[in-house]
Each structure stands twice: as structure tokens, then as C-alpha cells.
Amino acid sequence: MQTIFTKAMARNVFLGGAGFFLIAYLALSYDTWQQIPKRDHANLITPAVAEGKYLVDTNDCMGCHTINGEGAYYAPELDVSYKTYGPAFIRAWMMSQPTGAPGRRQMPNFHFTQDQLTDVIAYLQWVGNINTNGWPPNKQG
Amino acid sequence: MQFKSQAVAKPYFIAALGLFIGQIILGLLAGFEYINGTALFPYLHFNMARMSHTNLLVVWLLMSFMGAAYFVVPDEAQTELYSPKLALATFWIFLIAGALTILGYLTMSYSHLAAATYNALWPTMGRGYLEQPLPTKIGIVLVMLAFLFNLTMTIIRGRKTTIGVLLVASMWGVALLYLPAFYFPVDTVKDSYSWWWIVHGWVEGDWELVPASLVGYIMLKTTGVDREVVDKWIYIIGAMAFMSGFLGIGHHYYYIGAPAYWLWIGSIFSALEPVPFLLLIVFAFTTIRNRRRDHPNKAALLWVQGETIMAFLGAGVLGFIITLAPVQYYAHGTNLTAAHGHLAFFGAYVMISLATISYAMPILRGREANSIAAQRWEMTGFWVMCVSMLVIASALAAAGLVTIFLQRYTANPLPFMEVQQKEAVFFWIREIAGLGFFTGLLIYLRSFFVKGGYNYAAYAQQAMSTR
Ligand code: HEM
Numbered sequence: 001m002q003t004i005f006t007k008a009m010a011r012n013v014f015l016g017g018a019g020f021f022l023i024a025y026l027a028l029s030y031d032t033w034q035q036i037p038k039r040d041h042a043n044l045i046t047p048a049v050a051e052g053k054y055l056v057d058t059n060d061c062m063g064c065h066t067i068n069g070e071g072a073y074y075a076p077e078l079d080v081s082y083k084t085y086g087p088a089f090i091r092a093w094m095m096s097q098p099t100g101a102p103g104r105r106q107m108p109n110f111h112f113t114q115d116q117l118t119d120v121i122a123y124l125q126w127v128g129n130i131n132t133n134g135w136p137p138n139k140q141g
Numbered sequence: 142m143q144f145k146s147q148a149v150a151k152p153y154f155i156a157a158l159g160l161f162i163g164q165i166i167l168g169l170l171a172g173f174e175y176i177n178g179t180a181l182f183p184y185l186h187f188n189m190a191r192m193s194h195t196n197l198l199v200v201w202l203l204m205s206f207m208g209a210a211y212f213v214v215p216d217e218a219q220t221e222l223y224s225p226k227l228a229l230a231t232f233w234i235f236l237i238a239g240a241l242t243i244l245g246y247l248t249m250s251y252s253h254l255a256a257a258t259y260n261a262l263w264p265t266m267g268r269g270y271l272e273q274p275l276p277t278k279i280g281i282v283l284v285m286l287a288f289l290f291n292l293t294m295t296i297i298r299g300r301k302t303t304i305g306v307l308l309v310a311s312m313w314g315v316a317l318l319y320l321p322a323f324y325f326p327v328d329t330v331k332d333s334y335s336w337w338w339i340v341h342g343w344v345e346g347d348w349e350l351v352p353a354s355l356v357g358y359i360m361l362k363t364t365g366v367d368r369e370v371v372d373k374w375i376y377i378i379g380a381m382a383f384m385s386g387f388l389g390i391g392h393h394y395y396y397i398g399a400p401a402y403w404l405w406i407g408s409i410f411s412a413l414e415p416v417p418f419l420l421l422i423v424f425a426f427t428t429i430r431n432r433r434r435d436h437p438n439k440a441a442l443l444w445v446q447g448e449t450i451m452a453f454l455g456a457g458v459l460g461f462i463i464t465l466a467p468v469q470y471y472a473h474g475t476n477l478t479a480a481h482g483h484l485a486f487f488g489a490y491v492m493i494s495l496a497t498i499s500y501a502m503p504i505l506r507g508r509e510a511n512s513i514a515a516q517r518w519e520m521t522g523f524w525v526m527c528v529s530m531l532v533i534a535s536a537l538a539a540a541g542l543v544t545i546f547l548q549r550y551t552a553n554p555l556p557f558m559e560v561q562q563k564e565a566v567f568f569w570i571r572e573i574a575g576l577g578f579f580t581g582l583l584i585y586l587r588s589f590f591v592k593g594g595y596n597y598a599a600y601a602q603q604a605m606s607t608r
């Protein structure tokens with residue numbers, strides 16, 4: 001490391017390596033960007049789905065739950081909720097929170113209107129249909 | 142301290158430690174809600190505690206990075222800071238904006254906070270680590286710009302060393318990589334894909350230059366190693382970090398809706414991500430072994446050595462364990478992730494902050510090193526915090542494994558909440574170890590209140606008499 005390998009060489013490896021892999025990443029990302037709308041059925045993002053996402057974000061659902069494995073680990077995965085439980089159950093569930101069962105983790109009541117609940121459910125349905133390379137392993141998420 | 146203006150680092154370090162206390166208290170509250178979901182629920186929902194915990198972490202780490210930069214850059218550039226006044230002004234703006242934001246998290250529901258800050262005008266709220274309302278996000282950018290202007294002007298006027306330039310460059314990276322926080326597409330896959338530019342881009346890319354250059358700086362100052370050698374190490378560590386980490390981001394793209402080629406690219410390149418952390422260990426330990434002088438600040442050297450080991454365990458070992466695509470298939474979004482997140486953040490970024498504070502604070506207080514008694518408190522705090530964090534990470538990893546085997550890698554998967562109840566013992570262990578961590582933090586903080594500097598004469602005498 002002392003003499004043969006000079007500081008200038010080390011710096012060139014650093015700059016060259018960073019530049020090369022940055023370009024590689026950008027090229028791959030460009031390709032990914034073209035593919036995402038097909039994989040997630042972006043054409044099915046209706047105003048209801050978009051509004052549902054806004055409600056999911058501004059009520060910090062991912063502060064307790066995961067969606068596609070991202071978020072917090074306090075509460076179940078939401079990617080599978082539509083397929084596992086269906087729209088009627090989700091609506092009833094959201095309206096009946098919190099359970100108040102002693103000691104059990106509680107979910108707040110967000111006081112959504114019926115229309116807002118419809119939007120949230122539309123979003124969860126859309127999320128559940130994204131091609132995630134076969135994840136999660138089963139319907140429990 | 143050679144330059145008067147380095148003193149602006151001091152309020153940054155003190156505030157960072159104050160926010161660290163807050164982070165741990167909120168972590169303890171969030172951890173408590175894992176074992177009892179009803180006691181705190183009327184006052185503090187889990188997500189409020191969690192976002193305060195993670196946001197305080199990010200804010201105090203940024204505070205300490207800024208403090209470190211204000212301390213190191215004038216010294217490296219051999220000139221006074223461009224504007225100490227600006228540095229103090231941004232300090233107060235950052236601290237007050239940060240405190241108000243956390244208060245917002247803790248006192249109102251998130252949707253109220255969103256409405257009160259006009260989130261609908263330009264939605265940005267609702268993503269992990271980026272929960273800040275729009276005004277705070279804009280404030281962060283403005284503070285970063287002022288900070289970068291100050292540092293860059295200092296470097297331009299002064300000597301351009303590798304350590305100084307890379308530290309400033311990495312701070313530019315922090316700011317640039319934060320900008321996607323303003324891009325929040327409705328398309329969830331694009332949203333996640335770009336969210337990782339910030340999170341992965343910070344911790345497994347840009348930020349890695351921070352420990353590399355700060356370990357380098359402390360080695361330079363305490364061991365008498367040649368600058369040339371340090372510079373080479375920093376470049377090589379940085380090169381390995383970027384060459385593995387830029388495509389290693391693919392380990393987050395496996396199962397979020399991105400194309401399948403990321404399974405291969407992410408696995409191959411992220412498997413190399415431990416290399417820079419291993420090199421950091423070799424760098425620190427060989428440099429300390431070959432040192433040409435003994436520095437009286439033993440605590441700072443302990444922090445540096447500990448930081449390289451713990452960063453390797455958290456990022457290198459635990460990160461590697463979960464990073465290959467077939468493993469991620471079962472581990473994705475379990476408490477194994479949290480185990481890794483805790484140990485890696487603590488080892489790589491908390492400990493480099495505490496190492497820098499350990500080296501710089503005595504100097505900022507007008508002495509080369511603290512008294513032996515103070516260092517003893519500090520080193521006790523070091524051990525208690527490190528051991529507690531290892532227990533926290535182990536408990537979370539155990540919980541994650543239970544999830545994998547009962548909920549995912551099984552023919553008869555159980556529902557999430559049922560599995561969580563079976564993990565209760567591990568959440569108890571995490572909470573108790575968390576209290577241990579908090580105790581360690583208090584012991585560490587106690588060291589700042591032991592008066593007096595390092596007494597060379599007394600130390601020499603003691604060394605003679607025990608020979
Ligand atoms: C100091 C460096 C690192 C830090 C601070 C860090 C921190 C984190 C954090 C906090 C998360 C969770 C993000 C979230 O909230 O969803 C995460 C996820 C992850 N990290 Fe790291 N990490 C580091 C280095 C590494 C390395 C070197 C590897 C691989 C060898 C790695 C592999 C992973 C993987 C695979 C995930 C995704 C886990 C999942 O989605 O379940 N990390 N990291």
C-alpha cells in the first residue's frame with residue numbers, strides 16, 4: 001500500500017468507480033421506470049385510488065403497518081389485506097377501531113367518511129395487484 | 142484548538158446529545174407499546190412515538206455531523222470558518238424547527254398536522270424518516286444550504302485536504318439526496334423506488350464518507366500516522382462503499398414492484414457492501430497499533446475502535462445475513478430488519494458521532510483530554526451502551542426469526558398478531574435492554590460533569606509507581 005499504490009491512484013479508483021456505477025444505476029433506473037407502469041397497472045390508478053393513497057399517507061398507516069414490506073413492524077402487512085379479508089371486512093374493521101381489548105395493540109379510529117373508506121379500500125386493492133415478484137410468501141403477509 | 146471559530150461546533154454537539162436523550166426516551170415508549178398496547182394509547186399512538194424516535198435520530202445525527210464539520214474543516218483548511226455568525230444562526234433555526242416538528246408529532250394526530258401545514262398544496266408527508274411537514278422540509282433545505290455555503294467558502298479560502306474536501310462533499314451529498322423528499326408520486330412503486338434514494342443513498346452511500354473521513358481525522362490527530370496513508374485509506378473505503386452501494390440499492394427493489402433483474406443485481410452488489418466496513422476496521426486497528434505517539438484521550442480511541450467493530454457487525458454482518466434475495470423473501474419487513482437497522486445505525490453513525498464528540502469536546506473546553514476519572518465514566522458508558530445495543534439487536538433478530546418460521550416459511554402460516562404474541566418475551570428483553578441502554582447513556586453524559594482536564598504529572602507519577 002505504501003509506494004506502488006499512490007494516493008492519486010486511490011483517488012482515481014474512487015472517482016472512476018463512483019462515476020461508472022452511478023451511470024450504471026441511472027441506466028437501469030431508466031429501464032425500471034419504463035416497466036413500472038405495466039407491473040403495477042398504473043392505468044388503474046383512478047381518482048379514488050389516488051385519494052386513498054393520500055389518506056393512507058396523511059394518517060401515517062405505515063407508522064404501524066408495512067405495505068409491500070416497507071413501513072413499521074407493529075401491525076400486519078397491508079398488501080394482502082384486500083385479498084385476505086375483502087372490502088366489507090376492511091370497512092367494518094376500520095369503523096370498529098379501537099377495540100380496547102386490554103393490553104392488545106390498538107389501532108386508532110380515523111373517522112373516515114364512507115366515501116373515504118371506499119377510497120382507502122380502492123387503494124389497498126390496487127396495491128395488492130402490483131407484480132412484486134411473488135411476495136409475500138402467503139396470505140398472512 | 143487552533144482556530145477560534147471551531148468553537149461553533151460546541152452548541153451543535155450539546156444539542157445533538159440532548160436530542161439523543163429524547164430519541165431514546167421515545168424509543169422506550171414505542172418499545173413499551175409493543176408489550177402493552179393499551180396503557181399509553183389514549184395519549185400516544187405507536188406511530189407518533191416511532192416517528193419522533195426516528196426523526197430525532199436523523200436530526201441529532203445531522204446536528205453532530207454539522208458540528209463535526211465545523212470543528213474539522215477549519216482545522217483541515219487551516220483558516221477560520223467563513224462565517225461563525227451564520228453557523229450560530231442556522232444552529233438556532235435548525236434546533237427550533239426540529240423541536241417544533243417533534244412537538245407537532247407528539248401533540249396532534251398526523252392528519253391534523255398535515256392539514257395545519259397545508260400538506261395538500263404539495264403532498265410530501267407520510268413516508269418513513271420523511272414524516273416532516275412541508276415547512277420543516279423547506280427549513281431543512283435552507284439550513285443545509287447555509288451550512289454548505291459556509292463550509293464551501295471556508296475550503297475555497299484555505300488548504301484543500303482529502304479529509305476536508307471529502308467531508309464537505311459528503312455534506313453536499315446529504316443535502317442533494319434529501320431533495321427527492323419533495324418528489325412524492327401517487328404511483329406507490331415509483332414512490333418506494335425514489336424513497337430509497339434518500340434512505341439507502343444516505344446510509345449505504347454518501348454517509349459512509351463521514352466515518353471514513355472522521356476516523357481518518359482522529360487517527361491523524363492521535364496516532365501520528367502520515368496523512369498520505371490516511372488519505373489512501375479514505376479513498377479506498379469510499380471507493381468500495383460507492384462501487385458496492387450504488388447498485389446494492391437493488392436489495393430494496395426485490396419485492397416492491399420493480400423488475401426481476403434487481404434480484405440478481407441487488408444480491409451481487411449488496412453482498413459486497415460489508416467490504417468498506419471491514420476495511421474501516423483494518424484501517425483503525427493497524428493505525429492504532431503502529432502509532433508513533435500515545436494520545437491521552439483513551440476514550441476517543443475506544444470509541445473509534447468500537448465504532449468500526451459495531452458498524453461491521455450491524456451493517457456488514459446483520460446486513461449481509463438479510464440481503465440476498467432468497468433470504469429477503471422471508472425476512473423483508475420483519476423485526477430482523479429492525480435488528481439490523483438498530484445495530485447498523487448505532488455502530489456506524491451514532492458511534493462516529495460520539496467518537497468525534499469525545500475527541501473534540503475536551504479541546505473545545507480548553508484541554509487536550511479529560512481527566513482519567515471523566516474518561517472512566519465515558520468508557521463505562523461506552524460498554525453499557527454497546528452491550529445493551531447488542532442485546533436489543535439480538536432480541537429483535539430472534540423476534541424476526543419467529544415471524545419467519547411461524548408466519549412465512551411454513552406450510553401452515555399463522556396470522557401476524559398471533560405470531561406477535563408468541564414473540565412477547567423478546568419484546569420484553571428489548572425493552573429491558575433499552576433501559577440498560579438509557580442507563581449507559583446517562584453514565585456517558587455524567588462524564589461531562591467531572592471537572593478538570595488530564596493531569597499529565599499525576600499520570601506519569603502513577604505510571605512510575607506501578608511499574
Ligand atoms: C451503516 C450502514 C447501514 C445502516 C445505517 C442501515 C440501516 C438500515 C435501515 C434503518 C433499514 C430499514 C429501512 C426501513 O425503515 O425500511 C435497512 C434495511 C436494509 N438493509 Fe441496511 N443499513 C446499513 C447497511 C447495510 C448493508 C451493508 C447491508 C447489506 C450487506 C444492508 C442490508 C439491508 C437490507 C437487505 C435491508 C432491507 C430489509 C427489509 O426490507 O426488510 N444494510 N437498513
Ligand code: HEM
Pocket residue numbers: 071072073074165168169170171172175191194195198478479480482483486487488491533571572574575576578579
Ligand atoms: C432504548 C433503546 C431503543 C428502543 C427501546 C428502541 C425502540 C424502537 C422501536 C419500538 C422502533 C419501532 C420498530 C417498529 O417499526 O416496529 C424503533 C425503530 C427504529 N429505531 Fe429504535 N430504539 C432504541 C434505540 C435506538 C437507537 C440507539 C437507534 C439508533 C442507533 C435507533 C434507531 C432506530 C431506527 C433506525 C428505527 C427504524 C427501524 C426500521 O424501520 O427498521 N433506535 N426503535
Ligand SMILES: [Fe+2]
Pocket residue numbers: 341345389390392393
Ligand atoms: Fe440498503
